[in-house]
Amino acid sequence: MVKSIRKKSSLKDSLRYVRGVGPKIASVFEKRGIITVEDALYFIPYRYEDRRNIKRISQLKIGELETSMGSIVLMDVVNYRSRKVFEMIIGDGTGFITAKWFVFNEKLMKLRFKKGQRVIFTGEVKIFNFKKEIIHPDIEVIEDEDFCESIHYGRIVPVYSEMEGIYQKRIRRIMKEIVDGYAHLVSDPLPDPIKEKYKLPHIHDALREVHFPDDDISFASLMERRSPGYQRLIFDDFFFLQLGLAIRKKSFARESGFVFNKDSELLKRFIKSLDFELTLAQIRVIDEIITDMRSGKPMNRLLQGDVGSGKTVVAFIASLFAVDNGYQVAIMAPTEILAEQHYRNFKKYSENLGITVELLTGNIKRKEREDILEAISSGKIDILIGTHALIQENVRFYNLGFAVIDEQHRFGVLQRAALRSKGYNPHLLVMTATPIPRTLAMTVYGDLDISIIDEMPPGRRPVVTKIFSERERQKVYRIIDEEISKGHQAFVIYPIVQESEKLDLRDATRMAKKLALEVFPEYNIGLIHGKMDRSSREKIMDAFRRGDINILVSTTVVEVGIDVPNATVMIIEHAERFGLSQLHQLRGRVGRSPYPSKCILIEGDGSTDEARRRLSAIVEKADGFSIAEEDLIIRGPGEFFGTKQSGIPDFRVADPVRDAGILAISRKEAFDLIEKAPNLSSQGSLKEYLQRYWKGKLDLLIS
Numbered sequence: 001m002v003k004s005i006r007k008k009s010s011l012k013d014s015l016r017y018v019r020g021v022g023p024k025i026a027s028v029f030e031k032r033g034i035i036t037v038e039d040a041l042y043f044i045p046y047r048y049e050d051r052r053n054i055k056r057i058s059q060l061k062i063g064e065l066e067t068s069m070g071s072i073v074l075m076d077v078v079n080y081r082s083r084k085v086f087e088m089i090i091g092d093g094t095g096f097i098t099a100k101w102f103v104f105n106e107k108l109m110k111l112r113f114k115k116g117q118r119v120i121f122t123g124e125v126k127i128f129n130f131k132k133e134i135i136h137p138d139i140e141v142i143e144d145e146d147f148c149e150s151i152h153y154g155r156i157v158p159v160y161s162e163m164e165g166i167y168q169k170r171i172r173r174i175m176k177e178i179v180d181g182y183a184h185l186v187s188d189p190l191p192d193p194i195k196e197k198y199k200l201p202h203i204h205d206a207l208r209e210v211h212f213p214d215d216d217i218s219f220a221s222l223m224e225r226r227s228p229g230y231q232r233l234i235f236d237d238f239f240f241l242q243l244g245l246a247i248r249k250k251s252f253a254r255e256s257g258f259v260f261n262k263d264s265e266l267l268k269r270f271i272k273s274l275d276f277e278l279t280l281a282q283i284r285v286i287d288e289i290i291t292d293m294r295s296g297k298p299m300n301r302l303l304q305g306d307v308g309s310g311k312t313v314v315a316f317i318a319s320l321f322a323v324d325n326g327y328q329v330a331i332m333a334p335t336e337i338l339a340e341q342h343y344r345n346f347k348k349y350s351e352n353l354g355i356t357v358e359l360l361t362g363n364i365k366r367k368e369r370e371d372i373l374e375a376i377s378s379g380k381i382d383i384l385i386g387t388h389a390l391i392q393e394n395v396r397f398y399n400l401g402f403a404v405i406d407e408q409h410r411f412g413v414l415q416r417a418a419l420r421s422k423g424y425n426p427h428l429l430v431m432t433a434t435p436i437p438r439t440l441a442m443t444v445y446g447d448l449d450i451s452i453i454d455e456m457p458p459g460r461r462p463v464v465t466k467i468f469s470e471r472e473r474q475k476v477y478r479i480i481d482e483e484i485s486k487g488h489q490a491f492v493i494y495p496i497v498q499e500s501e502k503l504d505l506r507d508a509t510r511m512a513k514k515l516a517l518e519v520f521p522e523y524n525i526g527l528i529h530g531k532m533d534r535s536s537r538e539k540i541m542d543a544f545r546r547g548d549i550n551i552l553v554s555t556t557v558v559e560v561g562i563d564v565p566n567a568t569v570m571i572i573e574h575a576e577r578f579g580l581s582q583l584h585q586l587r588g589r590v591g592r593s594p595y596p597s598k599c600i601l602i603e604g605d606g607s608t609d610e611a612r613r614r615l616s617a618i619v620e621k622a623d624g625f626s627i628a629e630e631d632l633i634i635r636g637p638g639e640f641f642g643t644k645q646s647g648i649p650d651f652r653v654a655d656p657v658r659d660a661g662i663l664a665i666s667r668k669e670a671f672d673l674i675e676k677a678p679n680l681s682s683q684g685s686l687k688e689y690l691q692r693y694w695k696g697k698l699d700l701l702i703s
């Protein structure tokens, strides 16, 4: 082993103890969140270079990705008309090749490379003016002593993600020290029978393989994360997550829940009185919910349904069932506007049913709030609707039996737990309009049962979606005008409320003025945003609902949930600044009636390629399911799931889309294990590892 490693090495050692790491390098690693050697062991290469087969320059084939070495014969900045190119001619006695950089920092290049130096390089070989060239190669300087080290050449070489001012060779040497000196200290938490069953390597071998693979590992399998070492790390990523979820689910299931077994006449009467027929999908999920509520186990269910699929009425029917069984209900929504809308709907639905509905948000005056709190704790209120205000400490229910969280992706796991804790194991229903494939739902919501509304109410028309540029603004105004003259209404959305010095963007406040004074003086324009107080906001929303306001100018406060069927145009200004699911949600505000609706995306000048990709996705795709999938691909799982806020630990290597197969297997094994050993009683080290993995959050989640 490496001699510099002191006697008592530990995985908790700071990187500074590693040979070749000074305070400066340690602090660069630290910025990446790599503090201990254990962190570094899981700093996985982002790609590899196949240097098993280094060719002479004369042998390099045009069009192939090749690796070769040689000496720098000449290098300089060359001017091609308006363009500057950094060129380097490399020769090895058999021939020459030109390396070119179109993007470069001249000073740094000249500092890093010198004439006469030996370099190794990889890239796609091209031909230009009958000469071989390679554009933006991966290139490293070779020092004589490097040949004593086998880690850089003649093998598959790991490439780590860039860190400021540290060359790959340096990182590679440090990683080699760490893998040699510490990998064997990692205790393998995965039970042996599982390893054997799926032929997964020991964690030590897996770590060694992914950093410094042996020659017999296929290059492609490393690049695609299919090699045995990767399969092992991916399995671990999922397994410990699923184990945590399995424990959580098991602990819910062991608790007893309220049994709602009344045959509710009230419910039947309400369904008959509705002015529409429930869709089959709605009936099915209502059935699933009521079955849970009768079971004696606390319900813990996720309701997925695209924007406009009719989740609210499902939540109301379930609430009615709970109330008729003698219990209170809490409905939590992410924004005040949405809470206010639910309140209005629930009030309307519950007319003549003899039940009391109340609203509690942060905006409510002290006296009124005290009255509400009193009525809640004495059981005078049946259904309490609100925002985060519901989970504040002073809110005490008389007997909370059912809790609903709408637009659940806007809340974290802890808030879910907080709402639950307002009652004694109340039934819980969380709702989301960000539908995700079932396998993926398992990664984040693996402890929940899932219901899906996969059918839209009849008569909905697809919303025609188009992209317009700034220059086509007049056309957009004409479209608004046409719709309003037909008696319909329009939304116009802006990314910001007020003019900003930092951002050169149109803002809601100024544009509302401009639209009212210059563009549409004959129409009524309303402005609404999150910074308004409740009563002015309600006035505006009421007027819009009544049709007194023709055009509602807004920020994204109307993004979720708002339901005004007579609105048929949605204009989104600076559409490039919105995320994909945000755009889908905003578009979901129209197309809620039998009239054809339009969604117009105005693309500002500061758009990017990624933004353009989002916009064309929203134009092409209509259903939330495929939009969510696209969003997942564009943003990657970490961002998409918002793992930080959801309380789910980050994956080190796994990708739930790419690795769906391993996910399914590891989930099955995790759930089987918890079925057999609910407290992991015979698995001391596993339990300890799990606690560390969930960083103590598990207890919190179990409670």
Ligand code: ADP
Pocket: 276, 277, 278, 279, 282, 305, 306, 307, 308, 309, 310, 311, 312, 313, 433, 457, 458, 561, 563, 565, 592
């Ligand atoms: P979301 O699932 O996005 O929360 P909502 O619950 O706001 O959707 O419902 C959207 C609209 O569809 C509402 O106006 C609601 O009254 C209406 N709606 C719900 N279910 C049906 C149905 N079965 N038939 C017709 N309209 C329905």
Ligand code: MG
Pocket: 311, 312, 406, 560, 561
């Ligand atoms: Mg909704």
